[in-house]
Amino acid sequence: MKDLHLLPKVRDSWSYLYVEHCRVDQESKAIAIHDASGRTPVPCTMLTLLMLGPGTTITQAAVRTLAENGCLVMWCGEEAVRFYAVGLGETRSSRNLMAQARLWADEQSRLGVVMRMYRQRFDEVLPESLMIEQLRGREGIRVRRAYAELSEKTGVPWKMREYKSANWRGADPINRALSCANSCLYGLCHAAIVAAGFSPALGFVHTGKMLSFVYDVADLYKTEVTIPVAFGTVQQGDGMIETRVRKKCRDVFFETRLLERIVPDLYQVLGITGATPVAEAETDLLDEDDAVPGGLWDPVADTAAGGVNYGDETSPPRQPPGRQVDGSRGLPEASEG
Numbered sequence: 306m307k308d309l310h311l312l313p314k315v316r317d318s319w320s321y322l323y324v325e326h327c328r329v330d331q332e333s334k335a336i337a338i339h340d341a342s343g344r345t346p347v348p349c350t351m352l353t354l355l356m357l358g359p360g361t362t363i364t365q366a367a368v369r370t371l372a373e374n375g376c377l378v379m380w381c382g383e384e385a386v387r388f389y390a391v392g393l394g395e396t397r398s399s400r401n402l403m404a405q406a407r408l409w410a411d412e413q414s415r416l417g418v419v420m421r422m423y424r425q426r427f428d429e430v431l432p433e434s435l436m437i438e439q440l441r442g443r444e445g446i447r448v449r450r451a452y453a454e455l456s457e458k459t460g461v462p463w464k465m466r467e468y469k470s471a472n473w474r475g476a477d478p479i480n481r482a483l484s485c486a487n488s489c490l491y492g493l494c495h496a497a498i499v500a501a502g503f504s505p506a507l508g509f510v511h512t513g514k515m516l517s518f519v520y521d522v523a524d525l526y527k528t529e530v531t532i533p534v535a536f537g538t539v540q541q542g543d544g545m546i547e548t549r550v551r552k553k554c555r556d557v558f559f560e561t562r563l564l565e566r567i568v569p570d571l572y573q574v575l576g577i578t579g580a581t582p583v584a585e586a587e588t589d590l591l592d593e594d595d596a597v598p599g600g601l602w603d604p605v606a607d608t609a610a611g612g613v614n615y616g617d618e619t620s621p622p623r624q625p626p627g628r629q630v631d632g633s634r635g636l637p638e639a640s641e642g
Contacts, residue, residue, distance in 0.1 A: 321352075321353060321354035321355070321356055321489065321492055321493055321496070321555065321558075322347065322352055322354070322355055322356065323356040323358060323381075323489075323551055324338055324340075324355070324356070324357060324358060324361060325357075325358030325359050325360050325361055325383070326340060326341070326358075326359065326360035326361065327339060327340035327360070327361055328340075328361070328362050328363070328364075329355075329357070329361065329362070329363040329364070329367050330363070330364045330366065330367050331364060331366035331367045331369075331370050332346055334350075334370065335347060335348050335349050335350070335370070336349050336367045336370060336371065349370060349371050349374045349376045350374045350376075352371075352374075352376045353376065353377065353493070353496050353497075353500070353564065354376065354377045354378075354379060354492050354493060354495075354496040355371060355376055355377070355378050355379070356379050356381050356492055357378065357379065357380050357381065358381055358382070358383060359382065359383050363378075368392070371392075372392060375500060377391060377392060377495070377496040377499060377500065378391070378392040379391045379392075379492055379495070379496075381488075381492070388488075388491070388492075388516070391495065391499070398502055399502065400502065401501055401502035401503050401577070402502055402503055402504050404575070404577055405503050405504060405507055405518075405575060406504070406507060408509075408575060408576070409507045409509065415509055416437065417576065418509045418574055418575055418576070419437060419509050419510050420437065420440065421573070421574045421576070422509060422510055422521060422524075422525065422574050423437075423440040423441070423443075423444055423510075424440070425525055425570070425573070425574060426444060426447065426524065426525060426528070427443070427447065431443070447528065448527075448528065451528040451532055452466070452532065455532060455533060455536040456536065458536075459536045459537065459539070459540040460540065461478075461479050461536050461539045461540055462477075462479070463479060464477075466480065466483065467480050468480065468484050478539045478543045478546055479535060479536065479539050481546055481547065482534075482535035482536075482538050482539050482546050482547075482550050483531065483532065483535040485535075485546070485547045485550040485551065486530075486531035486532075486534045486535045486538075486550050486553075486554055487523065487527065487531050489531075489550070489551055489554040489555075489558075490523045490526060490527065490530060490531050490554070491516065491519050491520070491523050493558060493563065493564070493567070494519050494522040494523045494526075494567060495516065495519045497522075497564070497567040497568055497571070498518060498519060498522060498571070500568075501568050501571060503518065503571065504518060505517070505518050505519045506518065508520060508521045509521055510524070522567065522570070522571065525570060525574075526563065529561065530554070530557055530558070530561060530563065531554070533557075534550060534553050534554055534557055535550065537553070538550050538553055
């Protein structure tokens, strides 16, 4: 791996920080959070995701500093359970996004990704002969079993998964805990996806939402991370569930080294083996300067160097048969007569 823009530093960073009712501004080459308890400096070079809850204000200088250090900024609702907007990730290269789009657009390659995603969720090796419908059925059984086993282990009553977006407090404690834990996981997966240059919208299992790929990736880890966190938190009491879940998620993300695993798992399920030397050099250049526009699409060579004057004598334009072009203006020459 040539530099951290190809496999961004998400693996070495803190997972996320959620703040609300505060002001975020720039401080030296970092940021500082000001709230009722005082000022808290935050080294944003070590932060993957900053989640801004209700009552927060952030300066333009702070946003620029976070962006320059590859920290994703997400605007979310109370207790981090609603998603409103998100900033750019670290890389400026579209190489991984184009690879993802090619896989997504072809029915057979998309099916291959879906099958790998389902298989990665299981501890045992599944027969290659299983159809996608059979994998979905086994996945449903696996998740229901996880809920039932943790309910029995913790003594937390479990009926069914139910998310009441219009009446958050109307949901039972375990469903609120699950929604909050999943929201934290979604934020972390979203940060890793855009940091690596993929699209959160081009989902393979899920489809039709701007976060479909986020849901795909998060599903790889729910039974290992968020479901146990939710049941364990509710087992210890019903008070301040959302706050306790967020803190517990942050601890578990660190303990399971989740940030080290997400990007390599993305490459594995997509079947991407890594960058070629040419692609690495191109990515380095694009990440080095945001103003670099990148290459130009070419139907023969795939990509042509940007900024080339195709009207000069050394680079004559390719022309369709029977058509001449005035190189100085790029217009068809006038006919005689």
